[in-house]
Amino acid sequence: MNDNFPTLGELVKFAFDVAGVLPRKRGESDGLNDADKKIIQKRLERLVDEEGSLTDRCGELISSLAFLTAGAIPNVKVNLAFGESVMDLFEIYNAVIRDEGTYLNKKDSILWFCRAHAIPRLALSIQKHSLRFNLAYEGFAIPPDPNWYLPTISGDDIVWPIRKVMSWVYETCGVSRTHFHYPGKSADSDHAELQQNLDNASAWFNGKRLPSWPSLSWNFARSFEHLENHSDAAYQRQFPEKLRESIFQVLFLSRLSTSICNLIKEAYGTVVLERLIVQFTQHRDWLSAELDSFVAETTAYIQGYSIPPIAIDTVWMEFSERYWRWFSDHYADFAKKLGYLLEQNDYSPLPTNTVAELIQTYGEYSVRTTLEKLEINREFPIPPDFPRRLDEGFVLKKKNNCSDEDIDQYLREIQQDGLASHLNWMERWLRAVVRYRNGDYESAFYHMEYALEQAKYRAGGSQYLLVNQFIELAAKTDRWKSFKKGVEWALYLGISIRWLRDREPDEEALQFVFAMMQKANYAQL
Incomplete structure (x- = not known):
């Protein structure tokens, strides 16, 4: 799939990656043992493959992520x-x-x-x-810069949030970066661990690499420990618990923001990041x-x-x-008013005086953000023939005598319009419907399985009937595993399932639905 949103598994894995809470190196502490980490990795793999209950798998992983961030x-x-x-x-x-x-x-x-x-x-x-x-x-301490958790961009130069926060920590503690991580460093000193901590911190500060959260927190915790226990009064510092807690919180958030913003810059460039x-x-x-x-x-x-x-x-x-x-x-009242005004204005941008009147009544936030979204949607225009070809697909689906020849013609038309990759799920759905009506359930399932995989993260509300028909065909071809996979997708999206409706989707209820769908036929698909 190319024309689609990221999958649920990709999204959850992204959350773990940018949070940086799973250690990347042996010896980094995060409160988990090796068995716990293997369980999390296995759950991520299963979610990416969409095996088992999506809701349960996702819930388990979010709970694990919450446990790990609680440490931060x-x-x-x-x-x-x-x-x-x-x-x-x-x-x-x-x-x-x-x-x-x-x-x-x-x-x-x-x-x-x-x-x-x-x-x-x-x-x-x-x-x-x-x-x-x-x-x-x-009463937490935070950097005075209101944008401390955002990158500052000046031409080609970017000051990342982690650098901002590290600078604030050193200033707040009254210690230079060198002596924060290596108290008392001199030409005669020789402490391998402290030197490594300083080298790592300098690399993070200068943007050469981004640490995992366990690495970052361990480095600063060790620095606090060495400063508090240092024998030389010139370097010894005591840190109130509230300040220490504040520092670790802003370090975590700045590292998280730096990770996400770095990925945006790499994928879309500095101009988009700044926007x-x-x-x-x-x-x-x-x-x-x-x-x-x-x-x-x-x-x-x-x-x-x-x-x-x-x-x-x-x-x-x-x-x-x-x-x-x-x-x-x-906001609902404003949306109703705006809808009326846009319709009266033929959905063109509203006059400046009208916008000013709306702001006076509904406030700048609601008005500005809603109008902005309309502008954003205009920047990503719908392909001109997409709505018409989508509607034509649904008309064909309702046509009782729809044939492969009709679908071949539909395919040629969407190919000519450059929409084949956008609507490939519709084409295969139509072929599944034709075979369903002919009683060829095996062949129908083959097409429906492909259609669902293509539709999941792109078809939006159009997939409601498709999902139910996939579930039914899985039952009719005695595919219990595929049946449950379809049910899980429906439950995740909140789609009502025939014969199940509001019942709890336990094993007994699903067996009942499976049996009923093996027998039932629907004249209108």
């Missing part, structure tokens, strides 16, 4: 906020796979997803969950301005009613839930 972010509230933000991105990805689909190649599909969905959602989720969990109350950074900061700043009043009102309530410290977190959580419900309703 031990503060419960920060860890929950981080986890909720990641899950928001994951849910957005699932919704796009389920409902929208793609007509772009994988590289462009990823870029479109980042610009239209991931960047906007991340900018919102970070602020939303920071307030929900009242992280400001924790994504600008988009993120704009969304963050638009939303932050609108949240100021909510923060002020909540703070005033806490102070005005002398809320005891033990109850402050509950107030922030409850007020946040109420605010975001209002936010959702407010």
Whole structure:
């Protein structure tokens, strides 16, 4: 598959890779033994191959990742906020796979997803969950630069987040990089471990390579230990626990951001990376301005009613839930108004004065981000004949006397339009339908299996019927393993399965569905 989104397995593996929590070298500590690591690797492999329950496999791996990040972010509230933000991105990805689909190649599909969905959602989720969990109350130290977790780009020069945070750590601790990692280093000193730590840190600082999280955390932990126990008062330092915790948290987040941004730069270039950074900061700043009043009102309530410290977190959580419900309703009202205005304007860009009036009523964040998404979609235009050829495919599917000759003609037409790679799943689905109606279930399954594999990460909402028909044909050809694989995909996407509906998909229920689908025939596919 070339015209598709990344698979679920690829996405979860990407999350593990960029988090850097699995050691790359023997001896790096992460709280896991060798057996645990082998289990995680095996689960990743099975998820990539989409074996077994997708929901269970994915849940197990997310739990493992959460356990590993808990070691990097031990503060419960920060860890929950981080986890909720990641899950928001994951849910957005699932919704796009389920409902929208793609007509772009994988590289462009990823870029479109980042610009239209991931960047906007991340900018919102970070602020939303920071307030929900009242992280400001924790009193963590962070770098003064509001963009410390983002690369700074100036021409061909890039200052990565990990360098920013390492510089801040040295400044905060009042020690140079050399003496932080090798306290008391001189021409006469000879300490192999400390010299190695300094060499590694210098390589990370200068962008020569990116460490795994176990390597980075171990290096800084050893540096803290050596500084606290140093015999020379000129180098000895004591670090409050809150500062130490703060440092490890920002190190983890800066390393994560550096890893992701590096991959974007390698795949799309510096110009695209800078564009994504600008988009993120704009969304963050638009939303932050609108949240100021909510923060002020909540703070005033806490102070005005002398809320005891033990109850402050509950107030922030409850007020946040109420605010975001209002936010959702407010946005729905805006979307309805915008839809009407766009229809009246023949879906052309709205006049400047109309945009200004919308901002006055609905706020800059909702208006700017929604109009931006419309512009982003225009940058990734649908191939001109794609909607028509897709509709023609569904018309053919409903045609009771549809034949291979009709499908051959359809294939020639989509090839002439350059859409064969976009709609190959439709062509094979049609051939499966023809054979189903002729009672040739073996041949129908052969085509349907290919159609489903091609449709999974590209067809969006168009695959609902296809998935059910795949499940039925797997039953009719007595393929239990394929049947369960189809069921798992349907459950993952939230697709209702004939004969199962709202029943729990346990073994007994699935056996019942399998048996019924072996017997049932449907006049209309």
